[in-house]
Amino acid sequence: MSGGVGPTSDISLPKEQEQEFKEHHDPVSSSKLSPKSQKTSQALHSATNRKPGSFSFRQLNALAVIIVLSASGMVSPQDLAFVLFSVAYMYFISKVAFPIQSSIKDPTVFSPQNKILRLYVLVGAIIGLLLPIAYIFEGIFEGDKQGISAASPHVFLLASQVFMEGLAFSDQFSTPIRVFVPVFYNSRRIFTIVEWLSSEFSKNYEDYGGSAKRLYLGRALAIANMAFWSFNLFGFLLPVYLPRAFKKYYSTHKVKEF
Known part of the structure; x- marks a missing residue:
């Protein structure tokens, strides 16, 4: 949270961060994730990593x-x-x-x-x-x-x-x-x-x-x-x-x- 009415997407759970780290450094293990986990990861990635501009x-x-x-x-x-x-x-x-x-x-x-x-x-x-x-x-x-x-x-x-x-x-x-x-x-x-x-x-x-x-x-x-x-x-x-x-x-x- 920003402390105002700003976005709350700057805040993610530790498990989600760990999952993103593993996917970035270990593509093989990320391919073994369940479809639900993959969708969650994709949603988090798109929400927190918008294109510049x-x-x-x-x-x-x-x-x-x-x-x-x-x-x-x-x-x-x-x-x-x-x-x-x-x-x-x-x-x-x-x-x-x-x-x-x-x-x-x-x-x-x-x-x-x-x-x-x-x-x-x-x-x-x-x-x-x-x-x-x-x-x-x-x-x-x-x-x-x-x-x-x-x-x-x-x-x-x-x-x-x-x-x-x-x-x-x-x-x-x-x-x-x-x-x-x-x-x-x-x-x-x-x-x-x-x-x-x-x-x-x-x-x-x-x-x-x-x-x-x-x-x-x-x-x-x-x-x-x-x-x-x-x-x-x-x-x-x-x-x-x-x-x-x-x-x-x-x-x-x-x-x-x-």
């Missing part, structure tokens, strides 16, 4: 959100510069600080079979993307320019995070890079959510052109995002995901040095 369905959806928000003028130059900097810096530290140690994919952190983890990602997608996007579209019909401009930076940065996570989870990057993306973006989005909260609670009902339901819905949505993403950063990414990812990376590196 190809994007997943989730990345394409995120890219569509990025383009629409950017073309509509709802994105500030600072947020655009942040995304461009994140791309350049990700490639920089992947070469200088955390290079790939071998042709074999880095050890994974969590199992994709974890139902709690899948539910957590789903909740993040609903709270962070689906509901805010619906809120923005409703604001267009109700003429709530203040609500739209306040929610758009968070949606843009989260969609950019999802797209970047798809890149980070490819075979071109090591495990620490996969952690860097959600931590980097989540830290930035906390500030945009604070501004969103401030904007929602500064609305005066007498001067507000939209409905009362939208007024309270916007406030509830901003509070929900602040609570969820604050926990995601300070309760999961930094104390749980980050240490485990670095432990995996450096333990593998030490094994290969001997």
Whole structure:
């Protein structure tokens, strides 16, 4: 898991990794696998080893959100510069600080079979993307320019995070890079959510052109995002995901040095 709403395909079971290693180095033994095991291996290989330049369905959806928000003028130059900097810096530290140690994919952190983890990602997608996007579209019909401009930076940065996570989870990057993306973006989005909260609670009902339901819905949505993403950063990414990812990376590196 990325710690956000990004792909969970960076996480595979140890047995699956062992099977992929055997198939790569021992074609004879791989031919003896059962048809079910061969299909599972092929599915894992296709999911984790996409061709360079190809994007997943989730990345394409995120890219569509990025383009629409950017073309509509709802994105500030600072947020655009942040995304461009994140791309350049990700490639920089992947070469200088955390290079790939071998042709074999880095050890994974969590199992994709974890139902709690899948539910957590789903909740993040609903709270962070689906509901805010619906809120923005409703604001267009109700003429709530203040609500739209306040929610758009968070949606843009989260969609950019999802797209970047798809890149980070490819075979071109090591495990620490996969952690860097959600931590980097989540830290930035906390500030945009604070501004969103401030904007929602500064609305005066007498001067507000939209409905009362939208007024309270916007406030509830901003509070929900602040609570969820604050926990995601300070309760999961930094104390749980980050240490485990670095432990995996450096333990593998030490094994290969001997």
